[in-house]
Amino acid sequence: MAPRVRFAPSPTGHVHIGNIRVALFNWLYARHEGGEFLLRIEDTDRERSTPEAIETLLDAMRWLGLDWDESPVYQSARTDAHLAAADKLLADGVAVREDKGGKGECVVFKMPDEDMVFYDELKGELRKKKEDTSDFVIVRSNGTPVFHLANVVDDIAMNISHVLRGDDHIENTYRHVALFRALGAEPPRYAHFPMIVNQAGKPYSKRDGDAFVGDFRAKGFLSQALFNYLALLGWSPGDDREKMTREEMVEAFTLERVKNSPAQMDLQKLLHLNGLYMADLPASDFMARARRVLAACPWGAQVSDADFERVCQLMQSRTKLIAQAEEWKYFFSDMPDYDDEKAVRKGLKKDGVQAALTRLVCELERGSFDEASIERSIREVERAEGIREGKLNFAIRVATTGTATGAGLYETLALLGRERTLVRLRHAANTLCG
Numbered sequence: 001m002a003p004r005v006r007f008a009p010s011p012t013g014h015v016h017i018g019n020i021r022v023a024l025f026n027w028l029y030a031r032h033e034g035g036e037f038l039l040r041i042e043d044t045d046r047e048r049s050t051p052e053a054i055e056t057l058l059d060a061m062r063w064l065g066l067d068w069d070e071s072p073v074y075q076s077a078r079t080d081a082h083l084a085a086a087d088k089l090l091a092d093g094v095a096v097r098e099d100k101g102g103k104g105e106c107v108v109f110k111m112p113d114e115d116m117v118f119y120d121e122l123k124g125e126l127r128k129k130k131e132d133t134s135d136f137v138i139v140r141s142n143g144t145p146v147f148h149l150a151n152v153v154d155d156i157a158m159n160i161s162h163v164l165r166g167d168d169h170i171e172n173t174y175r176h177v178a179l180f181r182a183l184g185a186e187p188p189r190y191a192h193f194p195m196i197v198n199q200a201g202k203p204y205s206k207r208d209g210d211a212f213v214g215d216f217r218a219k220g221f222l223s224q225a226l227f228n229y230l231a232l233l234g235w236s237p238g239d240d241r242e243k244m245t246r247e248e249m250v251e252a253f254t255l256e257r258v259k260n261s262p263a264q265m266d267l268q269k270l271l272h273l274n275g276l277y278m279a280d281l282p283a284s285d286f287m288a289r290a291r292r293v294l295a296a297c298p299w300g301a302q303v304s305d306a307d308f309e310r311v312c313q314l315m316q317s318r319t320k321l322i323a324q325a326e327e328w329k330y331f332f333s334d335m336p337d338y339d340d341e342k343a344v345r346k347g348l349k350k351d352g353v354q355a356a357l358t359r360l361v362c363e364l365e366r367g368s369f370d371e372a373s374i375e376r377s378i379r380e381v382e383r384a385e386g387i388r389e390g391k392l393n394f395a396i397r398v399a400t401t402g403t404a405t406g407a408g409l410y411e412t413l414a415l416l417g418r419e420r421t422l423v424r425l426r427h428a429a430n431t432l433c434g
């Protein structure tokens, strides 16, 4: 039978990447198996689960392309069903009314008189001794159902075959299995995914860096890249593929290949993947995104379309995150900002650099100014000045762009043009070296 899985978040206004990764694994599993991926909004905490918080969640799911089947189920609308289940448990004698601390009666579920055991698809058999389990409240004295009851009653009603969730829920699962049985239902199959952790191996949180889907989106990460990255965070296709299409991930996704050890958040890897997806964007899409970044820069609004297009062509395959377009100022201004002191020190404040740059100015003054001739001129100067081949490139880059990184040097100079290149080289040689 095709599986029915669900994502059952409690919306809080922020969508943690650990949570959305659980959604993503459920989605991949359902799509791989040809089953159904359902959405249940566990919105019983009305203070946190506001309409805006729910919209933030749905928006994050849509952005990542996590399309769900059927209509979302809102847990807050199912209180009657939860309470009816509690009545049945009371009638069957497996739950009792108790007054805990004089606050009125609540309903307490009696754990069965046996060890609790369930099979986890990732971790194998998990067991808890009778003496380590305890009875628990399923309806509060104010008449509201507790998470455990609502969660299980809804999974039964939604006919969920597999509960795939974070391993912070393992302790709950012993209780849930008992509730399923007491309600006359077969418990679903379970898989509990290891947490996403930081460098120190502790659960990854806001304190460690960006942790919410909205943070990544606001920074300009592409949804395909974040999707791909999160899929690989604790799962692997079984070979060394990294950049994969959604179809390839669906095709390759199995629970056996989900790793049973915590997945360490690696921002560099996310950036790397994002860069690969950036390089694949249609040029017009890349330009539109870069334009938005420049529009927010004090110098960026006046940039002409022609210059802009050439810079985009040069920079697209080297841009990991669109915000890096903020660093393109040197392409569009008369002079770069030489405020990267480290680059200036390492590139220009070195013996022999001043003489070499001065000689390069003479070399570049005549002849054609294409990439190949620029490269030839630089090699020529290195030979004449007794500098090892390629060693002068860094100084030239700092002199002409003010930065230590960028696109290929010869392409960059060709794009800047002879005029601006010479002005910058002269300025560097005369005022920044030594």
Ligand code: GLU
Residues within 6 Å of the ligand: 007, 008, 009, 010, 042, 151, 164, 165, 169
């Ligand atoms: N609302 C719970 C959570 O977000 C439900 C977990 C689940 O059963 O999947 O942790």
